[in-house]
Amino acid sequence: MSRYNIVLILQFILLLFVQAFLLSNINFFGFINPNLYLLFFLMYRFDGDRTALIILGFLMGLFLDLLTQGSGGHTIASLTIAYLRPYIIRFSFGVNYDVPMGMIRGSLINQRITYFLQIILIHHLLLFVVVYFSFDNIFTIIKNTFLSTFFTIILVYISLGFFKEKK
Amino acid sequence: MRQLINALIKYKNTLLYLGLLILSTIILSNRSFYHKSTFSKGALAISSNFNLIGTNITKYMDLVNQNKKLIAENEKLKALELMHQNNIEYENRVYEGFGYEVKLARIIKNSYQLARNYLIIDKGAKDGVALEMGVISSDGIIGIVNQVTDDFSSVLSILHRDLKINAGFKKNGAYGSLVWEGNHPKKMKLNDISSLNTVSIGDTIITAGMSNYFPYGIPIGVVTNIKKPELEGYLNIDVELFSNLTQKKFVYFIDNIKIDQLKALKNE
The missing domain is CATH 2.40.10.340 (Rod shape-determining protein MreC, domain 1)
Known part of the structure; x- marks a missing residue:
């Protein structure tokens, strides 16, 4: 087991617990909860094993749902985002992306923003669609998606500073 | 067979994703009554539509039999009607009691x-x-x-x-x-x-x-x-x-x- 894998597992557990016991209880304005655990998917190595990421994404969502008494929205959303991640990366950074160690260094700011926005937006959209699961609530879904995306992206940007330090 | 295995390896991520998606949908429907009822509503709509098509086909195939049944019933009713007009009391043996047979x-x-x-x-x-x-x-x-x-x-x-x-x-x-x-x-x-x-x-x-x-x-x-x-x-x-x-x-x-x-x- 390499050092990379240990870091990965620690990240996984840390983000899971922070999300489940801290961030999911914020209820900013009554309903906004930033989902910082998406940092795990954002930070996962670009050349890492995709199959492992899908399984990890599923487990992450499942544990989160179990810990927060959620119905299963996080499971489906994070599983899907783990599956879609390679396509999003290709879309954001171009076909011949060459940043194997992560997107922190050596990538343009606008590419990075596109990447963050897509992952977070798709995740939140799926999450709220699954949670509400009804056409009548379409406006609630859109409103929650955009507001939560906004707060999540702010939090993700702040947190990225810590990861930079480690590097 | 080898091609099948190759295809499985090639699409393993997609297959894994779909499998886990189904699994999480099952978890979802087990954990939330609302989702369960929505799913079962959808499933009901689909299955009832398919059943409807099936019933319509069998119904159509059965029309000949239905016609025969209806004809038999009509004959009986016509005899009853005529018998009634003749003010003959109802008897179980319709045809004999009435004197007329209807076909x-x-x-x-x-x-x-x-x-x-x-x-x-x-x-x-x-x-x-x-x-x-x-x-x-x-x-x-x-x-x-x-x-x-x-x-x-x-x-x-x-x-x-x-x-x-x-x-x-x-x-x-x-x-x-x-x-x-x-x-x-x-x-x-x-x-x-x-x-x-x-x-x-x-x-x-x-x-x-x-x-x-x-x-x-x-x-x-x-x-x-x-x-x-x-x-x-x-x-x-x-x-x-x-x-x-x-x-x-x-x-x-x-x-x-x-x-x-x-x-x-x-x-x-």
């Missing part, structure tokens, strides 16, 4: 534009059709059988200038003979009603039951016009038929079971 037949040729019209029906001697049986429809009388082969029979339509039907008034029983003058397939004349009888426009004409052909009480039509003679004599009554003989498909032929006894009596 359904299909018209395969019909004419109404000639002066002497015939019909051909698809039942013959094999099915129990015999000469001089009455033929009726759901809303009136059609005619009398005049020729029978093994499988078909020819029916003298009431739209036939030489045919006289024994008919009368429902309200007082005054009876005469109904003839067709050859003009209009819904208009007939009722002759031989004595001017002693009080009749009025709108009275119902029914079969009078004095011939061997038709039982008493089958509705035929209504009186539309009455001409009184200047002296004593017979009324000249126009009748409009209930049934439209130009658009009939199914008829019932009536077998008078006790016709032999009647004939024996008449001959004496």
Whole structure:
């Protein structure tokens, strides 16, 4: 087991617990909860094993749902985002992306923003669609998606500073 | 086989994703009653639509049987109806108690534009059709059988200038003979009603039951016009038929079971 894998597992557990016991209880304005655990998917190595990421994404969502008494929205959303991640990366950074160690260094700011926005937006959209699961609530879904995306992206940007330090 | 394995390896991520997605959907539906009911609503809609298609197909295939059943029921009901008009008490043995047997037949040729019209029906001697049986429809009388082969029979339509039907008034029983003058397939004349009888426009004409052909009480039509003679004599009554003989498909032929006894009596 390499050092990379240990870091990965620690990240996984840390983000899971922070999300489940801290961030999911914020209820900013009554309903906004930033989902910082998406940092795990954002930070996962670009050349890492995709199959492992899908399984990890599923487990992450499942544990989160179990810990927060959620119905299963996080499971489906994070599983899907783990599956879609390679396509999003290709879309954001171009076909011949060459940043194997992560997107922190050596990538343009606008590419990075596109990447963050897509992952977070798709995740939140799926999450709220699954949670509400009804056409009548379409406006609630859109409103929650955009507001939560906004707060999540702010939090993700702040947190990225810590990861930079480690590097 | 190797290609299959290769394809599995190639699409392992997608397959894994789909498998886990299904798994998480199952978890979702188990954890949340709302999602469960929404899923089952959707599943119900889909399955009921498919079932509907299936039922429609089987229904269509079964139409022949359904038709047979309906025909049998119609025959029974027609017999009951006629029996009721004859004021015979209901008995379980419908046919024997009533004296008339009713069977359904299909018209395969019909004419109404000639002066002497015939019909051909698809039942013959094999099915129990015999000469001089009455033929009726759901809303009136059609005619009398005049020729029978093994499988078909020819029916003298009431739209036939030489045919006289024994008919009368429902309200007082005054009876005469109904003839067709050859003009209009819904208009007939009722002759031989004595001017002693009080009749009025709108009275119902029914079969009078004095011939061997038709039982008493089958509705035929209504009186539309009455001409009184200047002296004593017979009324000249126009009748409009209930049934439209130009658009009939199914008829019932009536077998008078006790016709032999009647004939024996008449001959004496």
